[in-house]
Amino acid sequence: MELTMNAQAPTAGNGPLRRLSNLLYRKPTLYLSLLLVPPLLWFGAIYLGSLLTLMWQGFYTFDDFTMTVTPDLTWANFAALFTPANFDIIQRTVLMAVAVSIASGVVAFPIAYYMARYTSGKTKAFFYIAVMMPMWASYIVKAYAWTLLLAKGGVAMWFVHHLGLQWLLDLLMDVPGVGGNTLSTSHLGRFLVFVYIWLPFMILPIQASLERLPPSLLQASADLGAHPRQTFAQVILPLSIPGIAAGSIFTFSLTLGDFIVPQLVGPPGYFIGSMVYAQQGAIGNMPMAAAFTLVPIVLIALYLSIVKRLGAFDAL
């Protein structure tokens, strides 16, 4: 009895802070709106607002002759996306994004599976750090480092030479769409850099989805007569699809928007990102750049709706 009396004594005060917290407790809606209004303002005005302004500029007219932008509305920029030169850029970027996503998934899955099911405590912490450590280094430094790794006389070539795989590399370099003059100026080289840079974004969501899988589900599958191969195909893989989908959204969209790697590694030719960069920077054609930024947005929206239709989010 005495204890409760003592505990109540300090709360009996009726200071302004106490009254405020009582008010917020009684009116949860007010509390919630106080919390949410600032970030929503930021999100709405600065984030969505600037994006919509950008989209709107896609309808402005760019005069090739005077190099000036006038606010006369036109569909010309969006139509220009489908000219062969521009469509080529889109196609090249999308193919690369798809290839990078698939390869990242294939490489990431076993690592994520091992992390989720076979590590704990210190080993798990080690894997987390090992996966995320590359993200601590600047992205540009890594991209430049890869140009050196892949260059003639670089580490990659040294390995190829000493493993006696020169013939295989030559063969690959001759394949159109994959090869190029050297590894560092080939599509393959660019692909390797992309897979390297985005891999953690694939590993972590897959790992999280596998971590959530109760061990009893795998035991139930085995108990019902499924061989490990069947358990993988029928239980593990379907239940990890939300993770794979989340990871692929990262790798896909990050590749679509990237403008550094395509400039540093691989054959000449624009990517969507580098095209936007060139249009608004060197050329000053803001409307065309704006039209190009619409492409990744539309593609991601399409991708998400396809993934959703395939039922990737049903198990969420």
Next chain:
Amino acid sequence: MTTPAVQFTQVSRQFGEVKAVDRVSIDIKDGEFFSMLGPSGSGKTTCLRLIAGFEQPSAGSIRIHGEEAAGLPPYQRDVNTVFQDYALFPHMNVLENVAYGLKVKGVAKAERLKRAEEALGMVALGGYGGRKPVQLSGGQRQRVALARALVNRPRVLLLDEPLGALDLKLREQMQSELKKLQRQLGITFIFVTHDQGEALSMSDRVAVFNKGRIEQVDTPRNLYMKPATPFVAEFVGTSNVLRGDLARQLTGNAQPFSIRPEHIRFASGERAACDLEISGLLHDIQYQGAATRYEIRLDNGQNLCLSQANSQWDAAAVAHQPGQRVTARWAREAMVALNEGA
């Protein structure tokens, strides 16, 4: 004699230093409802997992219908399990869940869907096939898990505390349904539980586990009436275990014995030759509805528990008060001699 459904011979399972199961031998007969009862950490669930194949024994032999099972993976054993958390596949609907075992064994689609539908009918869930597990209540999920195991027509069904998550009414209903199903199908049921009431009411025989060892394997009636060890006497129902000087003073020898609270009464009238008596201070009375429980503190400090059924004509009977000195009396034949430290 027929081959036992499951036979453990000197089976041990060690996890590092811990002996989860320690030299256990049991014969589980074909077609019986067998329960493994014990507190958590007593080794009962490990035994079940050894039969299912999720664990492998460190030593000893496990035979399932006469065939050595040690070393066989779960998918090569003719047993199925109903898991404690049901372990239904969340990405499949109820029918797909039930048909899963048939699917992985390559049963044709039409056949397996028909059998899955039948199995759902058996657990009174016909027509629920199209739902996802998240759309079902706990009791319904429980039935799906049961149908999913039974559809494979296993010779042995393992149930790992399957009723633990259900509320009391549902649990009692499922108990009688499980028992009925077992009789109807004639399959061996091996049921793991920590609830002694559940084990007693459903089983043909019960094994009581303690610290990785089996204390007693017997019919529910014998387990209750003739517990072999102090642990069984106290774990199965409530019991007073009297040992040492107290036992010597009452019976003339030091062998411990057990006496059930409902077999003790307050001394009144003439004492018969075969009756034993002890007195103490009444220090707690608990009204429990059907019965009233009295705690008597004996002179050596031990508590003796006495239980009296509350019948109508008792209402006017002597009201005992805490602090009173009372004498408890029981018949000698109600006592059960126990083997200490079995």
